[in-house]
Amino acid sequence: MTDADHARNGRKQTDRKGRDGTQSAEREGTRLAAEDVTHGFGGGPIFESVELAVEPGEVLAVVGPSGTGKTTLLRLLACFHPPTEGVVSADGTDVWTLSPADRLAVRRRVGMVFQVRSLFSATAATNAAYGLRVRESWSDRLRAAMRRIVGRDSVPEAAKDALSTVGMADKADRHASSLSGGEAQRVAIARALAPDPDVLLLDEPTSNLDPRNTALVEEAVEAARDRGIGVAIATHDMQQARRVSDRTEVLLDGSIVECGPTDRVFEDPDDERTRQFVAGELVY
Numbered sequence: 001m002t003d004a005d006h007a008r009n010g011r012k013q014t015d016r017k018g019r020d021g022t023q024s025a026e027r028e029g030t031r032l033a034a035e036d037v038t039h040g041f042g043g044g045p046i047f048e049s050v051e052l053a054v055e056p057g058e059v060l061a062v063v064g065p066s067g068t069g070k071t072t073l074l075r076l077l078a079c080f081h082p083p084t085e086g087v088v089s090a091d092g093t094d095v096w097t098l099s100p101a102d103r104l105a106v107r108r109r110v111g112m113v114f115q116v117r118s119l120f121s122a123t124a125a126t127n128a129a130y131g132l133r134v135r136e137s138w139s140d141r142l143r144a145a146m147r148r149i150v151g152r153d154s155v156p157e158a159a160k161d162a163l164s165t166v167g168m169a170d171k172a173d174r175h176a177s178s179l180s181g182g183e184a185q186r187v188a189i190a191r192a193l194a195p196d197p198d199v200l201l202l203d204e205p206t207s208n209l210d211p212r213n214t215a216l217v218e219e220a221v222e223a224a225r226d227r228g229i230g231v232a233i234a235t236h237d238m239q240q241a242r243r244v245s246d247r248t249e250v251l252l253d254g255s256i257v258e259c260g261p262t263d264r265v266f267e268d269p270d271d272e273r274t275r276q277f278v279a280g281e282l283v284y
């Protein structure tokens, strides 16, 4: 079965309605894929021949123990650097054959939230609006700078919406340094969501978060999917993968050992190592 077949089979049979009951706006989206990708850092490959695709309006979980290369894979999908071998493509085009300007345009359709929290020293609202500001033209940026100087700076609606999505609207004016770890992570997700990306890449978004913050982050993932965004979430938390994802890929021992609809991967895995990993019997 091809990866695209897995994608179609794996897509959950939920209707694509938003939390307010309205149908999400149809968007074309971007299909981001790793095609036969091998990557290493000079000392042999970390993983080999990885096939993976983030489909619009779908949540893909990439699961595996610590150190298997989940972060590396997300960074390759985010076009941070080229793979040692193979292709990272956006809608079928090898991103590393594009001009730097065209590749930047692809990168701007991708939001990434890193495992290490990385808010700027500013308010939650300013952080959430950051991605919008860097996409503005120079003249718009100049006007925004003038508004800040004269104290008439306003928070863009998209940043407010994104903060609402992660349940942080009431803390928009709080400085990043005063936020709890869970709140800061939710603002980081708002920052990635505000520019309305086609693809959202989340690296262990809830490691070290309490159940309430974890639930809010998972709700934001669902809201993103409802808007037609393709989400890839790297996690070592199998239960989280089961809760939020339509499709799961298991990265073990340097390759994808399992790929398919999440329910199937959990209930009837093809690979014995997946069964052991899911059952918590495989200890790394």
Ligand SMILES: Nc1ncnc2c1ncn2[C@@H]1O[C@H](COP(=O)(O)OP(=O)(O)OP(=O)(O)O)[C@@H](O)[C@H]1O
Binding pocket: 041, 046, 064, 065, 066, 067, 068, 069, 070, 071, 072, 073, 115, 236
């Ligand atoms: N820039 C780098 N240079 C050299 N080795 C690296 C680099 N980045 C990652 N690695 C190595 O690649 C392997 C995979 O790391 P990666 O962070 O992708 O794994 P992971 O599955 O995301 O782990 P975790 O769940 O702990 O974050 C590790 O052995 C790591 O030490």
